[in-house]
Amino acid sequence: MPDALERWQVMPHGVLEEIDDGILTVPGEIVMPLGRFPRRMTVIALAEGGTVIWSAIALHEPEMARIEALGPPKFLIVPNRAHRLDAKIWKQRYPEMQVIAPPKARQAVAEVVAVDATDDIIGDLAIAFDLIDQKTDEFALRVHRASGTTLIVNDSIGHVRHPHGLGAKIMARLMGFGVKRPQVPRVIRRMMIDDPKALAAQMREWAALPDLRRIIVSHGDPITHDPAGELRRLAAKLEK
Template sequence: MIPYSHSREHNWLEPYEPIDVLKPAAADVWIVDGPEIEFGLGWLKVPFTTRMTVVRLHGGDLVLHSPVRHTAALQTAVEALGPIRYLIAPNSLHYWWLPDWKARLPSATVLAVPGLQKGAKRPVIVDMELTGQETPWPEEIDMQVVSGDVLTEAAFFHRASRTLILTDLIENFEPKRIHGWFYRALMKIGGVIDPDGKAPFDMRLSFFRHQKPLRSAVRRMINWQPERVIISHGRWYEADGVKELKRAFRWVL
């Protein structure tokens, strides 16, 4: 697999405008929809929309989950909410723009899944690996690390707002936002079309040898009783979080 790379000028996916702008999602939780990016798999370049989640901790510090493209205006807007203390690369693929934020925030702590620093196609300095089930903020945010043959992802649950934050474990592309029959057909085959988004078919196959720990991880997420589920690609779930988890992960439950 080829890492994330910058997309063509043409957007194959309609962006969630306005992009590069903070949007309230819940109490002390915001999202920022970013530009399209491409992921290369051999000769095929697959487009993805991007989304960052910002969480403000009780003390006022900010956590940036899966940072989108850095702009000076966006950084200024985010810093108006509080100091940016943590940058998270939540899975093996979601790190591309993190070094740009780190370059401008050298004192921020970088958290990443195991193996990212070695496998990343851009230099990423990792201060803390995400392992086990405890975050640096155990009173506020729970974590569940899920590992397959090709992907390791850390899921986060913000207790106060009952918000679950995922990246690629669920993808949910809206057909009306996909430009071109080829990509629409590709995503339909992959099983990531709204309203029945889930992990892509190839990712599901990669968990074949890890179904038992994955099932346990999903049950833990369900037990958190999330009200909303924020995902990185496509329409996220503003309500009925438990119902959506049971639907999206029925292939392993």
């Protein structure tokens, strides 16, 4: 798999689901030997018009039309250096879109697409950025709606309940991507996290949000059952 696609190439994906007012999410798959590994894109409508694209995935035209109907893409968030596969082709399609990447990921992301900022330039009061500052940092978002808060994280939590194909099943289990329940993937903990207690503290802060409704992860299913409890459980495991 290349670091970045050069043309609009649609890999297998599902349909966009509106999980809250102006928040769409769609599962996709990366084709790999003996299976397909799940990934996920999330789209957030801005109060003043337009949309934010989190961890871009090229979709078929009917689904792209749904995004454009919600609002033209104004910001593309590449949440860490590993999620730049579709960034270039999205920027080609929407050249006015601004690209945001975490500070430590800026150089790697800039190899495939110009980075406009490494912090929050969106300016929407309903969207709050968090930076998970580790070996390889990544963003998380808190999106506020009348019904509650949606937490969007990237690789720090996996919830791959339905890997497709033998290769994907082996990968998900060996690397600890949360086949049975949400998990900090073992491969991510080894390669990206140098301060588990700091990440645990961040998870406890998220768990304390009084209106936390769900967690969207970039690999796997959204966490909708007791998201605060799952965060506290993961924090306790990190602190051991």
